[in-house]
Amino acid sequence: MMLVTHVRLIGLFLTLGMVSSSLAHHSFAVYDNSRSQTLKGVVTQWQWSNPHAYLELDVKDAAGALKHYVLEGTSINIMMRGGWRSNMINVGDQVTAVAAPTLNGESTGLLLEVTLANGQIIEMPIPAGYSFKRTP
Numbered sequence: 161m162m163l164v165t166h167v168r169l170i171g172l173f174l175t176l177g178m179v180s181s182s183l184a185h186h187s188f189a190v191y192d193n194s195r196s197q198t199l200k201g202v203v204t205q206w207q208w209s210n211p212h213a214y215l216e217l218d219v220k221d222a223a224g225a226l227k228h229y230v231l232e233g234t235s236i237n238i239m240m241r242g243g244w245r246s247n248m249i250n251v252g253d254q255v256t257a258v259a260a261p262t263l264n265g266e267s268t269g270l271l272l273e274v275t276l277a278n279g280q281i282i283e284m285p286i287p288a289g290y291s292f293k294r295t296p
Contacts (some may be wrong), residue, residue: 162177164167168259170238187189188260188270188286188288190262190263190264191260191261191262191263191269191270191292192260192261192262192263193195193260193291193292193293194293195260195261195295196258196259196260196272196291196292196293196294196295197258197259197260197261197269198256198257198258198296199217199219199229199231199256199258200219200254200255200256200257200258201217201218201219201220201229201254201255201257202217202218202252202253202254202255203215203216203217203250203251203252203253203254203255204216204217204218204228204251205251206249206250206251208236208246208254209236210235210237211235212229212232212233212234212235213232213233213234213235213239213244213271214230214232214233215230215233215249215255215257215271215274216228216229216230216231216268217229217231217255217257218260223270227267228267229257229259229267229268229269230267231257231259231268231269231270231271231284232268232271233267233271233284234284234285234286234287238285238287239284239285242282242283242284242285243282244282244284244285248276248282249274249276250277253276253277254277255274255275255276255277256275257271257273257274257275258271258272258274258275258294259272260272260292270286270292271284272284272289272292272294274278
């Protein structure tokens with residue numbers, strides 16, 4: 161009887177550990193939801209993969225120096241339901257991305273919207289995306 165109780169407790173702890181790690185994985189806590197940044201640059205990589213898509217851009221600053229940005233999208237399953245397709249962005253495309261920057265100031269961010277090379281604006285269907293403020 162005591163062995164059965166121990167096995168059940170171990171199973172419970174394992175289950176709770178898996179649930180908490182899966183919830184932590186989907187947190188947007190590293191991103192600043194009080195402002196956004198607009199980045200106009202050239203696509204260096206478009207990674208259409210699970211669990212998240214990634215857009216990499218080279219952006220020229222005011223002095224003309226290149227700065228590399230890595231922007232995280234949501235899952236491609238959610239993106240496809242929101243109208244995204246893997247062939248919408250290509251390496252070498254000139255795009256404008258709106259992103260929530262990271263709190264630590266690194267050149268990374270959460271992708272909120274992209275103006276594609278053809279002028280089409282497409283939003284990233286992020287869960288609770290409305291909580292990310294868009295700033296000029």
